[in-house]
Amino acid sequence: MRHVIPVLVVVAALLTVWYAGAVWMNSAWTLDQAAREGRELTVIDIVNDTMMQERPKLPAPHQVGTELWKTVVGTRVSSKRSLVWHGWITLSATAVGFAIGTGAGMALAAGIVHSRAMDLSVMPWAVASQTIPILAIAPMVIVVLASVGVTGLLPKAVIAGWLSFFPVVVGMVKGLRAPDPIQMDQMKTWNASRAQVFWKLRLPASMPYLFASLKVSVAAALVGTIVGELPAGATSGLGARLLSGSYYGQTVQIWAALFAAAILAAALVAIVALIERIVLGRMGMAR
Amino acid sequence: MIWLLAALIFWAGATWAAVRLANGPAAATKAGRLAVAALFGAVILVLWEGIVRGLAVSPVILPPPSAIALRFAGALPTLWGDFVQTILKGALSGWAIGCTAAVLTAIAIDRSDFLKRGLLPVGNFMAALPIVGIAPILVMWFGFDWQSKAAVVVVMVFFPVLVNMVAGLAATDRMQRDLMATYSASYAQALWTLRLPAALPFLFNGLKIASTLALIGAIVAEFFGSPTRGMGFRISTEVGRLGLDMVWAEIWVAALAGSGFYGLLALVERRLTFWHPAQRARG
Numbered sequence: 001m002r003h004v005i006p007v008l009v010v011v012a013a014l015l016t017v018w019y020a021g022a023v024w025m026n027s028a029w030t031l032d033q034a035a036r037e038g039r040e041l042t043v044i045d046i047v048n049d050t051m052m053q054e055r056p057k058l059p060a061p062h063q064v065g066t067e068l069w070k071t072v073v074g075t076r077v078s079s080k081r082s083l084v085w086h087g088w089i090t091l092s093a094t095a096v097g098f099a100i101g102t103g104a105g106m107a108l109a110a111g112i113v114h115s116r117a118m119d120l121s122v123m124p125w126a127v128a129s130q131t132i133p134i135l136a137i138a139p140m141v142i143v144v145l146a147s148v149g150v151t152g153l154l155p156k157a158v159i160a161g162w163l164s165f166f167p168v169v170v171g172m173v174k175g176l177r178a179p180d181p182i183q184m185d186q187m188k189t190w191n192a193s194r195a196q197v198f199w200k201l202r203l204p205a206s207m208p209y210l211f212a213s214l215k216v217s218v219a220a221a222l223v224g225t226i227v228g229e230l231p232a233g234a235t236s237g238l239g240a241r242l243l244s245g246s247y248y249g250q251t252v253q254i255w256a257a258l259f260a261a262a263i264l265a266a267a268l269v270a271i272v273a274l275i276e277r278i279v280l281g282r283m284g285m286a287r
Numbered sequence: 288m289i290w291l292l293a294a295l296i297f298w299a300g301a302t303w304a305a306v307r308l309a310n311g312p313a314a315a316t317k318a319g320r321l322a323v324a325a326l327f328g329a330v331i332l333v334l335w336e337g338i339v340r341g342l343a344v345s346p347v348i349l350p351p352p353s354a355i356a357l358r359f360a361g362a363l364p365t366l367w368g369d370f371v372q373t374i375l376k377g378a379l380s381g382w383a384i385g386c387t388a389a390v391l392t393a394i395a396i397d398r399s400d401f402l403k404r405g406l407l408p409v410g411n412f413m414a415a416l417p418i419v420g421i422a423p424i425l426v427m428w429f430g431f432d433w434q435s436k437a438a439v440v441v442v443m444v445f446f447p448v449l450v451n452m453v454a455g456l457a458a459t460d461r462m463q464r465d466l467m468a469t470y471s472a473s474y475a476q477a478l479w480t481l482r483l484p485a486a487l488p489f490l491f492n493g494l495k496i497a498s499t500l501a502l503i504g505a506i507v508a509e510f511f512g513s514p515t516r517g518m519g520f521r522i523s524t525e526v527g528r529l530g531l532d533m534v535w536a537e538i539w540v541a542a543l544a545g546s547g548f549y550g551l552l553a554l555v556e557r558r559l560t561f562w563h564p565a566q567r568a569r570g
Binding site: 002003005006007008009010011014025057115116117119120121122124125128130131132133135136137139140143144147148215219222223226227230231238242243245246249251254255257258261262265266269 | 306324327348349401405406408415420495499502511512519538545546548
């Protein structure tokens, strides 16, 4: 609880800066309009106008809030103007990709831990690949998959899965190797098979590491999906919302989509954190 | 079919060699480990080439590595121009500004416990957000040229570096700070001689994360509008023209730049934090 007040103060400060920025950045347009019509403006007029322009350079927070409210609550969910609908498109691709990436990552990690050859050959590439801006291939994946007839949710899910794959591999390998030599020796004393060691010692021991990577990879999967929605042709999803907003200068729409994406990211990370608390709690590993 | 068969035979042979190497005494040496990793890389390339040629995959879907290498060699001036535009101008300048700002902010808020408690959760929250999304906004504000890309990069790298730097500044323990107090060191002296060096391992962790983010930010921001050069611009236009060999050549540039940047940082880190256990252990 001792964090609540400082956080609120910081958020309030950010909002103040935002409002000041809105006045400062939007006033040029206001002054320009007034000069053309030969009107004199008081400071209050300027401030008032900067708060409610149609296409402001920087929308004021309440404008974004109103737009968010209008497109989330005030529009039918099935409508193409509804952010819930766009958010759902993005979320479903993220979830599928996250599932693919996490499953494949855990499988590869299990292979790496059990095969020395795989460890030496795959692991350096898995680590090195994290330094590469993989996101750059997103548009290509979309177009190539579209040219072989795969469209819709799957191409975006592939990108999301690819991005969430490597954090899981690296974290999971670390986790599966986490048991102490003493514990491994104990298993050996009990004459446990490799499968038994895996299911009864390695896998449970890897859970804290797995969840730490899952939190990173779910956020990465969302970023991947949003970028996957950018290439021309996508008409649905938060990424497409960002792009169409930038084409038509609909700044309020961009900001609303951005906040929707932020809320979605925060919610996904929070869900993973909640599952982490429940699982680790039941396993007696809660910190 | 010859191509496919040859690739499969190479795969089998390389797997056999890798297993022999990995389970033999060579795995203990650095050269042996490198050889196994290099074999895996070679298998991927050979399989790729063999499958594409053997099954006559259209170059519009997946060009073979040899075609990409040819294209890479043939288009060097263009690739260099894109590299300068995106990496040197966009990513690097943004990275430098963003990291400097984050470090200075961290030092500034470090003195106030209240600010730290307020900013850290916000910073952690921001670090997990899809910040690339602000690219269209910043492109609108700063124009199509590299300045807007640098701005995107600044925002993207700021929070991860800030969070790491604040953690780093808190990394000294009571005994060390007490020693500084015993020497009657001023705040600046303690900062410079004790706390900044102690923060370096954390800082480099943040800088490395930021280096990848910087490349991503600079490339993705170009999808929202750019002058007629730059890696993101080239990728999106060549994808539209189905010139996939050029796209792959750009991806190679991105991969080389990304791992080179990261390697350089790791090298500097080893020089500056030679005293840290993680570096000493490597010998």
